[in-house]
Amino acid sequence: MTIGHLPALQVVIPLLAAPVCFLLGRWPRLAWLLASAVAWTTLVIAIGLWLQVREGGTISYAFGGWAPPWGIEYAVDRLNVLVLLIVSGIAAVIFSGSWESVRQEIPESRQALLFTNLLLCLAGLLGITITGDAFNLFVLLEISSLSTYALISLGRDRRALTASFQYLIMGTIGATFILIGVGILYMLTGTLNMADLAHRLGGLQGSRAMHTAYGFLVIGIGLKLAMFPLHLWLPNAYAYAPSVVSAFIAATATKVAVYVMVRYLYTVFGPEFAFSAMYVQWLFIPVGIIAVLFTSIVALFQHDIKRMLAYSSVAQIGYMLVGIGLVNVTGLTGALLHVFNHALMKGALFLALAAICFRIGNPRIENIRGIARQMPWTMAAFVGGGLSLIGVPLTAGFISKWYLILAAVERGWWPVVAVVVIASLIAVIYVWRVVEAAYLHPRPEDAETVAEAPPALLAVTWALVLANVWFGVNPGLVTSLASGAAEALFGGYLP
Amino acid sequence: MLCMTALVVVYVRHLFSVVMLFGIYSLLSALIFVVLDAADVAFTEAAVGAGVSTVFMLATLVSTGRQEKAPAHSPLLPLAVVTVTGAALIWGTLDMPHFGDPGNPVHVHVADRYIQESPDEIGIPNMVTSVLASYRGYDTMGEVIVIFTALVGVLSLLGVRERRENPVHRTGERHSRPYPVLQVMALLLIPFILVFALYVQFHGDFGPGGGFQAGVIFAAAIILYTLTFGLDDATALLPVKLICMLAAAGVLLYGGTGVVSMLLGGNYLDYDVLAHDPVHGQHYGILVIELGVGITVSTVMIAIFLALVSRAERPR
Amino acid sequence: MGFSLFNYWVVILLMMAGFYTVIASGNLVKKIVGLNIFQTSVFIMYISIGKVFGGSVPILAANTDLYSNPLPHVLILTAIVVGVATTSLALSLAIRIREAYGTVEENDILEISRREDDEE
Numbered sequence: 016m017t018i019g020h021l022p023a024l025q026v027v028i029p030l031l032a033a034p035v036c037f038l039l040g041r042w043p044r045l046a047w048l049l050a051s052a053v054a055w056t057t058l059v060i061a062i063g064l065w066l067q068v069r070e071g072g073t074i075s076y077a078f079g080g081w082a083p084p085w086g087i088e089y090a091v092d093r094l095n096v097l098v099l100l101i102v103s104g105i106a107a108v109i110f111s112g113s114w115e116s117v118r119q120e121i122p123e124s125r126q127a128l129l130f131t132n133l134l135l136c137l138a139g140l141l142g143i144t145i146t147g148d149a150f151n152l153f154v155l156l157e158i159s160s161l162s163t164y165a166l167i168s169l170g171r172d173r174r175a176l177t178a179s180f181q182y183l184i185m186g187t188i189g190a191t192f193i194l195i196g197v198g199i200l201y202m203l204t205g206t207l208n209m210a211d212l213a214h215r216l217g218g219l220q221g222s223r224a225m226h227t228a229y230g231f232l233v234i235g236i237g238l239k240l241a242m243f244p245l246h247l248w249l250p251n252a253y254a255y256a257p258s259v260v261s262a263f264i265a266a267t268a269t270k271v272a273v274y275v276m277v278r279y280l281y282t283v284f285g286p287e288f289a290f291s292a293m294y295v296q297w298l299f300i301p302v303g304i305i306a307v308l309f310t311s312i313v314a315l316f317q318h319d320i321k322r323m324l325a326y327s328s329v330a331q332i333g334y335m336l337v338g339i340g341l342v343n344v345t346g347l348t349g350a351l352l353h354v355f356n357h358a359l360m361k362g363a364l365f366l367a368l369a370a371i372c373f374r375i376g377n378p379r380i381e382n383i384r385g386i387a388r389q390m391p392w393t394m395a396a397f398v399g400g401g402l403s404l405i406g407v408p409l410t411a412g413f414i415s416k417w418y419l420i421l422a423a424v425e426r427g428w429w430p431v432v433a434v435v436v437i438a439s440l441i442a443v444i445y446v447w448r449v450v451e452a453a454y455l456h457p458r459p460e461d462a463e464t465v466a467e468a469p470p471a472l473l474a475v476t477w478a479l480v481l482a483n484v485w486f487g488v489n490p491g492l493v494t495s496l497a498s499g500a501a502e503a504l505f506g507g508y509l510p
Numbered sequence: 511m512l513c514m515t516a517l518v519v520v521y522v523r524h525l526f527s528v529v530m531l532f533g534i535y536s537l538l539s540a541l542i543f544v545v546l547d548a549a550d551v552a553f554t555e556a557a558v559g560a561g562v563s564t565v566f567m568l569a570t571l572v573s574t575g576r577q578e579k580a581p582a583h584s585p586l587l588p589l590a591v592v593t594v595t596g597a598a599l600i601w602g603t604l605d606m607p608h609f610g611d612p613g614n615p616v617h618v619h620v621a622d623r624y625i626q627e628s629p630d631e632i633g634i635p636n637m638v639t640s641v642l643a644s645y646r647g648y649d650t651m652g653e654v655i656v657i658f659t660a661l662v663g664v665l666s667l668l669g670v671r672e673r674r675e676n677p678v679h680r681t682g683e684r685h686s687r688p689y690p691v692l693q694v695m696a697l698l699l700i701p702f703i704l705v706f707a708l709y710v711q712f713h714g715d716f717g718p719g720g721g722f723q724a725g726v727i728f729a730a731a732i733i734l735y736t737l738t739f740g741l742d743d744a745t746a747l748l749p750v751k752l753i754c755m756l757a758a759a760g761v762l763l764y765g766g767t768g769v770v771s772m773l774l775g776g777n778y779l780d781y782d783v784l785a786h787d788p789v790h791g792q793h794y795g796i797l798v799i800e801l802g803v804g805i806t807v808s809t810v811m812i813a814i815f816l817a818l819v820s821r822a823e824r825p826r
Numbered sequence: 827m828g829f830s831l832f833n834y835w836v837v838i839l840l841m842m843a844g845f846y847t848v849i850a851s852g853n854l855v856k857k858i859v860g861l862n863i864f865q866t867s868v869f870i871m872y873i874s875i876g877k878v879f880g881g882s883v884p885i886l887a888a889n890t891d892l893y894s895n896p897l898p899h900v901l902i903l904t905a906i907v908v909g910v911a912t913t914s915l916a917l918s919l920a921i922r923i924r925e926a927y928g929t930v931e932e933n934d935i936l937e938i939s940r941r942e943d944d945e946e
Contacts, residue, residue: 018776020772023768023772023777023778027765027768027769027778030651030655030765031656031761031762031766031769033655033662033761034658034757034758034759034762034765035758035762037658037662037758038755038758039753040754041931076777076778077777078648078777078778078779078780079644079645079647079648079777079778079779079780079781080777080780080782081644081645083618084620085620085624085645086645086646086648087622087646087648087649124669125666125669128662128665128666129666131662132659132662132663132666135655135658135659135662138655142652148649149651150646150901150904151648151649151652153905153908154649154652154904154908155652155654155655157656157908157911157912158652158659161656161659161660161663161911161912161915162659162661162662162663164915164919165659165662165663165666165667165915168663168666168667168919168922169666173926173927174910174939174942176922176923176926177923177927177935177939179919180854180916180919180920180923183912183915183916183919184848184857185862186860187865187912187916188845188848188849188861188864190863191861191868194865194868194905195599195841195868195871197877198868198871198872199602199606200617201875201898202607202614202615202616202875203606203607204615204617204619205614205615205616205617205618205619205620205621206619207620207897215615215619222605223601223604223605224603224605224606226602227598227599227602227603228602229600230598231598232519270678308605322629325776327521342535398727413517451678461570481928513872517843517877525853525855525856528855528859529854530862532859532862535863535865535866536862539866539867539870540868542870542873543870543873546874546876546877546894547876547878547881547882547883547884547893547894547930548873548876548883548894548898548899548902549883549885550899550903551869551873551899551902551903551906554906555866555869556904558872558906558907558909558910559862559866559906562910563909563910563913564860566910566913566914566917567855567858567859567913567917569917570855570917570920570921571855573924573925574855574920574921574924574930575908575924575930578851578852578853578855578856578931579852579853579931579933579934584851588846588850589846589850591845591849592842592845592846592849592862593842595842595845596838596841596842599838599841600835600838603834603835603838606834607831609832609834609874609877610877610879611878611879612878612879612880612881615931616875616876616897616898620897621876621895621897622894624896625884625893625895625896629886631848635885635886635887636885636886636901637884637885637886637893637896638852638884638885638896638900638903639898641896641897641899641900642900642903646897647901649900649901649904650904652904653903653904653907653908655882656907656908656911657907657910657911659882659908659911660912660914660915662909663916663918664914664915667915667918667919667921667922668918668921668922670941706843716885717885718885722903722907723847734835769903775862807907814914814918817918818914818918818921820833821921822926826919
């Protein structure tokens with residue numbers, strides 16, 4: 016009986032754990048334990064769903080027992096089970112290791128609130144991923160967004176407040192654009208269920224209103240996923256948020272937005288409309304390429320390491336857009352793999368930074384000189400994550416870039432191949448700046464001596480680093496899932 | 511009228527007027543909702559937009575100041591963005607289904623079932639409540655969570671202080687009753703508002719109303735009390751801790767209903783299984799979840815208001 | 827056909843007035859007001875979609891069988907709640923920003939932040 020309810024439980028458990036966590040206000044440690052336990056539970060559920068999808072194909076769950084399109088449906092297929100796995104996995108790892116860092120950075124009265132927010136954010140992200148209803152997606156998007164704004168504003172620097180406000184304004188404009196787009200689609204078809212929408216939009220290919228809805232949805236989702244040049248909110252938000260929050264949202268939030276984009280382009284509008292009628296590839300390829308090159312170069316000039324990684328995130332999103340824009344199965348597979356792998360590498364890197372923050376506070380390049388001698392394990396983890404970010408063979412980062420290059424070669428688009436290679440070389444430089452400061456410089460005389468990070472934080476950081484290596488050496492599991500999803504999404508469509 | 515209000519908001523720099531104009535804008539749009547047959551929405555917009563949002567904004571202005579500076583940068587770029595967006599929308603409307611035509615796809619697909627079947631399937635006359643609480647009950651649960659998330663966010667930003675720390679100050683305030691006429695008027699009004707809130711809560715099946723509107727009206731009564739009697743009397747009446755516990759309890763009541771229906775063998779939030787026959791089950795289900803909505807909405811609104819005001823009162 | 831779409835055009839004008847206020851205004855509180863106007867106009871669009879000429883309020887009544895569409899009403903009830911939630915969070919942020927920077931004007935804040943960045 017429970018098996019049948021897994022799709023609902025995936026979201027409802029963290030959703031209802033949040034008010035319980037809120038009631039634990041006085042006992043922040045219990046709140047943390049609850050949040051971590053819930054995150055692990057969602058991971059177990061996601062694995063259960065994955066096993067089910069692998070055997071039986073798409074799962075549909077009707078809320079309230081009302082069959083779609085009258086009621087709200089949760090639909091799980093190979094595409095979103097991949098995202099569910101990575102989001103719940105990252106949450107489980109990061110939540111479990113977060114206690115020491117949170118206890119140091121957040122005043123005691125706000126600690127339980129932070130965990131409540133994290134749970135709400137997790138529930139929202141999982142819900143966005145699993146839902147099959149266009150309006151339900153909007154509601155869950157707002158749950159995750161509101162909790163993210165609150166999480167960012169908990170940062171210690173006062174600039175966290177302005178970063179959060181800026182994100183709130185841009186995010187709400189994005190959400191309102193999505194609302195307008197969904198409204199027009201509803202006006203044209205009379206339905207909100209995604210599968211039903213796809214079916215009914217099939218007969219409306221030439222409609223101007225559909226083109227407008229499409230435009231609003233792409234821009235609205237683009238704001239959420241920090242699509243260049245709509246990314247301006249992201250660097251500040253990641254730089255000033257509390258360390259574990261940076262790690263969690265950097266690894267999950269934009270990935271979910273990429274998923275939403277793929278879902279709308281392929282499932283709702285269909286590749287035929289998205290690529291043959293609207294030529295979205297001519298938007299995504301240039302935007303993606305500029306994002307990759309421009310923000311990689313900006314990352315080179317950052318002194319704050321968190322900010323540097325944030326710009327690098329915008330560049331990584333550029334890769335995903337390029338993968339979508341290549342319009343072939345290999346390209347989409349590459350984009351989906353990069354969603355998965357980027358979550359692993361950014362999770363590892365931001366956790367390593369959280370460990371550094373824990374000891375020295377402000378992770379600026381000048382402050383970490385010679386720190387590798389005092390925090391060898393943390394810095395080694397950073398190097399591991401960095402290698403994956405660059406895309407060195409035997410790491411996860413290599414696999415997704417390899418697929419992107421293959422896809423570009425398949426289309427004969429050599430400039431795209433060149434861009435991927437050049438940007439990886441830039442990544443070598445900015446990762447090297449950190450490594451050089453930490454390993455090759457002596458620790459300044461006046462700097463205080465610091466110890467290694469707390470074991471729990473170190474353990475989860477290394478768990479993610481090892482995951483990067485493991486999925487680099489054994490990519491079969493994830494690539495088969497991603498390419499299966501990509502093939503199903505194209506459904507025989509050829510550009 | 512609506513257009514004029516909106517355009518004046520763009521020009522006026524005095525923020526107090528801007529907020530009041532927004533209240534007017536919201537009331538006018540509530541009127542439009544009535545004309546367009548959306549009684550429930552009109553009710554909510556009037557209570558939330560013209561009521562709660564406006565009060566929240568005024569409470570904020572106390573802390574942030576009332577005058578806006580002249581913008582330093584040129585308005586050309588925003589104007590261009592807005593023009594392009596608007597033009598795209600107007601271009602898109604040209605082949606939209608025409609306004610009000612009963613043959614539009616919107617009216618003949620999903621909605622048709624709600625109109626034709628809901629009186630039999632759910633057994634209550636207000637179709638909006640049927641769709642809200644049952645067919646799309648999960649969205650409404652999401653909405654309750656959104657409100658709850660706002661509470662968590664506001665508390666993590668502002669926090670609410672239980673009582674004034676300075677005892678001398680407190681006794682001083684107890685003796686001074688600055689607005690006797692207002693206070694008597696408020697005391698006369700508040701019972702009526704509370705009774706009206708209860709009526710709206712339990713009459714939502716038949717007429718416009720329901721947990722959300724009732725919650726906002728209930729909160730309005732407490733906000734009125736706080737405004738006239740001061741923050742300390744209000745928190746003495748309703749301790750913040752209690753408010754927060756109730757807010758969480760409302761969410762759990764809603765979510766718990768879903769869990770119960772799951773345990774009884776139905777899908778999440780399937781009320782059919784709650785009683786021996788589906789229509790009764792739907793009835794119980796809707797009653798309970800509307801109660802959950804009412805509790806959470808009213809307590810969260812009160813808590814947010816207290817949080818905003820307590821910052822304004824804090825001496826700087 | 828002009829008249830049948832007129833309603834949507836008015837709504838679009840309102841939306842754009844709100845949208846303009848959000849992106850052009852330098853005052854954080856006014857931005858929030860703009861955001862609310864923007865969202866409220868989108869609500870009017872949704873409700874317009876649901877209107878049927880000659881229809882009545884979707885509450886079962888004996889003397890009519892033509893009702894306006896209840897679904898957009900439900901969606902907008904939800905959206906109004908989402909709107910007030912966002913507004914209250916934005917307002918608390920504005921209060922905190924005022925406490926931290928002494929101003930809610932975007933330009934002044936940018937100026938202060940830039941100086942801070944230079945110092946580091």
